[in-house]
Amino acid sequence: MSTTDGFGATTGASASVKFPAWAQHTLVFVIFITIWEMAVQFNWVSALILPSPFAVVAAWWDLAIVRGIIWPHFFTTLTEVLVGFAIGATFGVGIAILSAINMTFRRLVSPYMVALQVTPRIAIAPIIVAWLGFGMEPKMAIAAIICFFPMFINALTGLMQVDHENLEMFESMRASKWQIFRHLQLPGAMPVIMAGFKTGISLALIGAIVGEFVSASEGIGVLIQRFSFQLLLPQAFASLIMLTAMGLFLYGVATFADRHIVFWRHSDLVNKISRRMRAKNAGLAGIKPAE
Amino acid sequence: MHAVQDITTSQQNATSTAETIISAEDLGMIFSAGSVVALEEVGFNISKGDFISLIGPSGCGKSTLLRLVAGLLKPTGGSLSVKGDPVTGPRPDIGMMFQKPTLLPWKSVMENVLLPKTLAGQVTKQHKEKAVELLHLVGLEGFEFSFPGQLSGGMQQRVALARLLNTGAEILLLDEPFGALDEFTRERLNVELLRIQREVKATILFVTHNIQEAVFLADKVFVMTPRPGRLAQIVEVGLPRPRDIEMTKDPDFNQRVFEIRDILGGTI
Numbered sequence: 137m138s139t140t141d142g143f144g145a146t147t148g149a150s151a152s153v154k155f156p157a158w159a160q161h162t163l164v165f166v167i168f169i170t171i172w173e174m175a176v177q178f179n180w181v182s183a184l185i186l187p188s189p190f191a192v193v194a195a196w197w198d199l200a201i202v203r204g205i206i207w208p209h210f211f212t213t214l215t216e217v218l219v220g221f222a223i224g225a226t227f228g229v230g231i232a233i234l235s236a237i238n239m240t241f242r243r244l245v246s247p248y249m250v251a252l253q254v255t256p257r258i259a260i261a262p263i264i265v266a267w268l269g270f271g272m273e274p275k276m277a278i279a280a281i282i283c284f285f286p287m288f289i290n291a292l293t294g295l296m297q298v299d300h301e302n303l304e305m306f307e308s309m310r311a312s313k314w315q316i317f318r319h320l321q322l323p324g325a326m327p328v329i330m331a332g333f334k335t336g337i338s339l340a341l342i343g344a345i346v347g348e349f350v351s352a353s354e355g356i357g358v359l360i361q362r363f364s365f366q367l368l369l370p371q372a373f374a375s376l377i378m379l380t381a382m383g384l385f386l387y388g389v390a391t392f393a394d395r396h397i398v399f400w401r402h403s404d405l406v407n408k409i410s411r412r413m414r415a416k417n418a419g420l421a422g423i424k425p426a427e
Numbered sequence: 428m429h430a431v432q433d434i435t436t437s438q439q440n441a442t443s444t445a446e447t448i449i450s451a452e453d454l455g456m457i458f459s460a461g462s463v464v465a466l467e468e469v470g471f472n473i474s475k476g477d478f479i480s481l482i483g484p485s486g487c488g489k490s491t492l493l494r495l496v497a498g499l500l501k502p503t504g505g506s507l508s509v510k511g512d513p514v515t516g517p518r519p520d521i522g523m524m525f526q527k528p529t530l531l532p533w534k535s536v537m538e539n540v541l542l543p544k545t546l547a548g549q550v551t552k553q554h555k556e557k558a559v560e561l562l563h564l565v566g567l568e569g570f571e572f573s574f575p576g577q578l579s580g581g582m583q584q585r586v587a588l589a590r591l592l593n594t595g596a597e598i599l600l601l602d603e604p605f606g607a608l609d610e611f612t613r614e615r616l617n618v619e620l621l622r623i624q625r626e627v628k629a630t631i632l633f634v635t636h637n638i639q640e641a642v643f644l645a646d647k648v649f650v651m652t653p654r655p656g657r658l659a660q661i662v663e664v665g666l667p668r669p670r671d672i673e674m675t676k677d678p679d680f681n682q683r684v685f686e687i688r689d690i691l692g693g694t695i
Contacts, residue, residue: 301525308497308523309594310516311546319545323533400532406574413535413572420552422559424569 196374220279221340228287236295275347282343283336290332294325445474455504464655480641488656522596528583
């Protein structure tokens with residue numbers, strides 16, 4: 137009997153397996169949940185310490201659907217992450233661009249960048265809160281500071297790794313510095329910048345939650361802390377699941393952006409764009425229509 | 428050297444009437460880092476429409492010489508002029524191609540070929556049709572909208588050649604352009620390069636360290652020797668054109684190859 141892995145790809149490893157990949161994943165998930173439930177049912181672990189999966193689902197249903205009180209917190213945290221990331225990424229990529237085009241600037245800022253890298257940035261959180269108060273602003277600032285560095289270092293690495301012969305090719309065509317940046321350096325750096333994007337967006341989420349732990353009245357971090365203090369662990373777990381969902385969503389957005397910005401690394405997209413370009417230029421003399 | 432010139436007198440007479448397009452006198456290049464003498468006392472005249480091969484072992488300064496002509500480097504001694512003007516930087520009538528295809532993977536084949544026009548300003552429909560023509564000339568019909576990552580190394584160099592031709596340069600500098608390709612692909616591309624040169628009537632400087640390739644392509648072979656890089660001798664090839672791969676069996680062809688090997692063997 138032939139099998140597929142559920143994604144249409146055939147791999148050597150899956151050829152000997154009897155179940156499709158989704159069934160395998162479901163099976164593992166069911167086993168995991170069953171063991172968790174049994175651990176609570178048979179009192180291997182106290183239900184006060186580890187709530188049963190059904191208790192967590194019930195708590196989530198109550199918080200998210202029946203009362204709906206989790207959503208304002210969810211969107212507060214999401215806003216903090218997105219704004220924080222936007223600020224951190226803008227500064228990170230911006231300072232990287234300045235460093236890449238100006239050697240003096242790079243030399244002058246690099247000690248501060250190293251200092252920022254070696255300092256545990258979470259430790260800045262209380263100071264930021266002291267400066268900016270108890271609203272969303274300090275969380276955005278902490279998220280920005282935490283995701284700044286990977287964005288900066290990835291963008292700088294990407295911008296600096298220009299191939300020498302490519303540069304000579306542009307110079308021999310008398311390209312301006314701006315043209316070299318626009319047509320060679322920046323697009324060439326995009327794969328590394330987008331890798332930084334993926335790391336940065338996850339770090340921004342950590343930053344926002346740390347900020348909420350330090351001091352806040354709203355946000356998923358606040359809920360988790362509040363529920364934990366009250367020993368309402370099913371509710372704490374339900375809030376945690378909301379964070380997992382948020383993390384997955386953000387990572388999905390980053391992956392989507394990476395695929396479409398760095399499209400030339402993905403053969404399925406390249407083929408699609410290639411066909412679209414051919415169709416668009418079908419009127420050009422000498423172009424044969426696609427077969 | 429005399430024997431070489433006797434055989435090729437007729438060829439020389441044919442080219443000596445053509446105007447000089449590149450001329451170098453006492454050209455020298457010392458790299459300040461480690462004061463390496465890359466080139467010393469290099470002098471030559473190149474006529475319009477000539478195909479020149481630059482050959483020599485690694486470190487003989489042939490790539491440096493090419494970059495001086497391209498205006499990418501400034502000589503530290505002597506003079507170098509193109510069409511009578513001293514070379515002060517990259518010029519629109521000189522184009523260069525490298526061992527690596529140096530294509531932009533995020534641009535389609537077509538967009539890569541259009542790069543010189545993109546850098547010059549607006550890309551028009553005429554520009555696009557010219558690019559399609561050039562892609563047909565280099566044998567890439569049907570690959571206009573492919574991306575470099577989808578092409579083999581040989582095809583990528585064909586794209587690079589089409590892009591070079593699209594600069595409109597009449598002097599083409601080729602730095603071991605087929606050096607990274609397998610022998611069969613290299614042979615085929617050499618034959619096509621000669622066909623393309625007949626069509627576009629460019630002056631070509633071709634750097635290689637393959638003696639057979641140098642002789643097969645060129646009207647004259649500049650034989651260079653290392654440490655310091657000098658132009659040891661100019662060998663006139665004087666074999667008839669058009670040439671095809673059968674020519675490599677010709678005794679005259681092999682004689683040129685042996686002559687060059689002797690020159691290189693005596694100086695390394």
